[in-house]
Amino acid sequence: MRRLKICCDASCVAAFYDRTRNNNGVWHSTRSCGNPPMRAAIHEVAAAHSV
């Protein structure tokens, strides 16, 4: 199930669909927004960029 969220980066606040396994994503891109220890989700980030 996809959830539309707002990026938690105050300088970004882009809308995005949370594609993380646990629906705990808070940035629309873990590469450009924030810098969480979520290396395991890199492939999901790549998927988001392909949209």
Ligand SMILES: [Zn+2]
């Ligand atoms: Zn963002």
